[in-house]
Amino acid sequence: MSSVIAPSAIRGRFLDIQSTVDQAAAIPEQVRFIEDGLLITQDGKIQWFGTWQAGQHLAADLQVEHYPDQLILPGLIDTHIHFPQTEMIGAYGEQLLEWLNTYTFPTEMQFEDKAYADQIAAFFVQELLKNGTTTALVFCTVHPQSVDALFEAAERHHMRLIAGKVLMDRHAPEALCDTPESAYTDSKALIQKWHGKGRNLYAITPRFAPTSTAAQLAQAGQLKAEHPDVYVHTHLSENQNEIAWVKSLFPEQKNYLDVYHHYGLTGSRSVFAHCVHLEEQEWQCLHDTDSAIAFCPSSNLFLGSGLFPLKKTWEKQVKVGLGTDVGAGTAFSQLDTLNQAYKVQQLQGDKLSAFEALYHATLGAAKALDLHEKLGNFNVGKEADFIVCNLKATAVQALRQDRAKNIEDALFALMMMGDDRNIQATYIYGQKAYAQADRNQY
Template sequence: MTQPKAYRAAILHSLGDPAQVGLEASHAYYPDGVLVVADGRVRDIGPADEVLARQPAGLDITRFENRLITSGFIDTHIHFPQTEMIASYGEQLLDWLNNYTFPEERKFVDQAHGARVAELFLDELLRNGTTTAMVFGTVHKASVDAFFTASHARNMRMIAGKVMMDRHAPDYLLDTPESGYADSKELIERWHKKGRQLYAVTPRFAPTSTAEQLALAGKLLAEYDDVYMQTHLSENQQEIEWVKSLFPEQKGYLDVYDHFGLLGDRSVFAHAVHLEQEEAARMGETDSVISFCPTSNLFLGSGLFDLPGAEQRGIRVGLGTDVGAGTSFSMLQTINEAYKIQQLRRHKLHPLKALYLATLGGARSLRLEDKVGNLAVGKEADFLVLDLHATPLMQARMNNAHNLFEQLFVLMMLGDDRAIAQTYIYGECRYRRDH
């Protein structure tokens, strides 16, 4: 057992969904708080005077000024091979894939290239305070091996998978139903539940998989009932019409996945911007998940996600950056854009709701709420130290804030990677801004 360490600062973390439990019950806030960590887990948390009274003398305490401690951010949809093509100009989804994404992903046949980009990608996650993510690889098995190798070395909690794609892409990026199944099975056996790594069966999206491949993706989910499934759904109107033309025997886009057994409580569908009423109801019935990707939806001109509508159907929703169509690794910037999208839909995204979506809501959407998502005693100690004075403008605005909610909103609107002073993974500092 390692010696416990304590961290003293203002502490804020999410306890529940404000839409379900109300604002006051949705969070815990300690203006002068202490977080105690030992053996990678939260040992104690609360007001400083109460926590310190429970601890032995000589406790190692690190004190932070003008800082806020909170749990690590959780990104429910991101593509690590697209790191170096972020901010590619001027297309909507399908042209963007053909002109930028597929040529970039071709490079990942080389495992050394994949290893280099994985290190950069994970560095960026840590720099932006993201401690857990659901990640797409490429069609190449080597890309996922490289990613998991790098993530495992850092002890980060990651969910990733090899893209399954056997049509409607360049020949250099295609697998077959049989090779996609075999490669995925081998990766599951090698990496699922190794340390903090988890596997997601990953058909890219319905247009790039034949019925045979989608059936084998469903077979994998049946064979391994605790792995995840990740794909894309109803991101773009042109895409939806394409799916309907490719699968005329199904009722619609979601029904394609449903037909092949891909819906369920560990199935995460990115975007879902243009769901039909029946599809939203079916997602709620099957406890399937949506990853809301605001920066990507705006960048590609895909549409404005209906967050209240999804939640009224009982659908769990997490936030995704969707790099590289998304324009930032920062979950703070992602919240910023999510707020604006909801404004355009005449719905106000409260800062405590935004915190929930970026932390505990993300954990619940990934069925990881028993491990991460907040700083409850016993949880894995993935946490952030946020700098409330990260820029002169932020400092001036914070000095003019009147309460916690206003401070949190300023952090959402003005914050980015500069606001992340430190990122801790399983109780160990893995990123320090000043180093």
């Protein structure tokens, strides 16, 4: 792919959140809606953003793509997803531990074959783009070639992904186990190969505490100490049986999170998926270490894991982003995931407004990934990843949108009823990486 990134100019209705916040109540003050706006990109970054009236002269020498009836949003960010589980999405009938053994491990064995990994990686990246996801934090498999396959697929679009090889040296099929030494050596080589190359970023990725020995977690901690700007990505407190298992395996630690914390795996670039059943000490540790949570409502419902207390993240001042968690999550669409997130809060007597939901899927998720200086809204200088949404992709959506009271109501209807059919175009680094007219090619 050419390294030359052409300038672009987009005109339309823009909606974003201008700044990170510490409380949900502050989000409406940061909402920016421009009914007729212009965004100009240069070298993949946002060069100018404002009203069409103020900026049209700047676009005089550019071909302007105009979306008068659509809604343009920052690219959606997925803070937890498994690319090798793409083909087993919607697998029936188990809770977490049984589901891993019945479906996940047999599927992941296939990724020893690089050609197979390439095939699924290409499909996976196209699904992200088709659903308006422009950045994701991704689990690969234990095989280093699975990481190569994913980053190679992302590079074709200049796409920003964070990913890493799974570390797993026990309680799994032998064909999927590494060792503390090989996990360290393979991960270090992958960090040197991919981290910071283009838009690729690396994540040290123990699957979860039960599948790593103390020796392997110590090696993971050593890697993090040697490469402090890489990420840590793992699972935490998803299922009650899982939590009990961790306590039996690591009786010397105070709680599940303390296992990771003890080995130096918490911090500002550490993301823990699920966190449905945290103890008070764990909430405090997440806050104190500036660690983040990936909230995965679809998979929490699908596997019967429980209801995540999103409101508590504001109370405890813990960073949180939204995750689809495919393949336990049942859709690549972050719109669908926000639908599930709303219902999870309703079941707990709480509300999730449209603007708060947008925050968790864009700028809030960027903050959870320590990328809020680069991604998440239309501020000048940020990377130009954004999506064009057709609010009237179906007849019933058109009927509902014609009765929307304001932009917040229109956004809420999109989130409750939307899916990949609503993504008209996805732009990566200012360039159109997906157009709905091409959807049947994938």
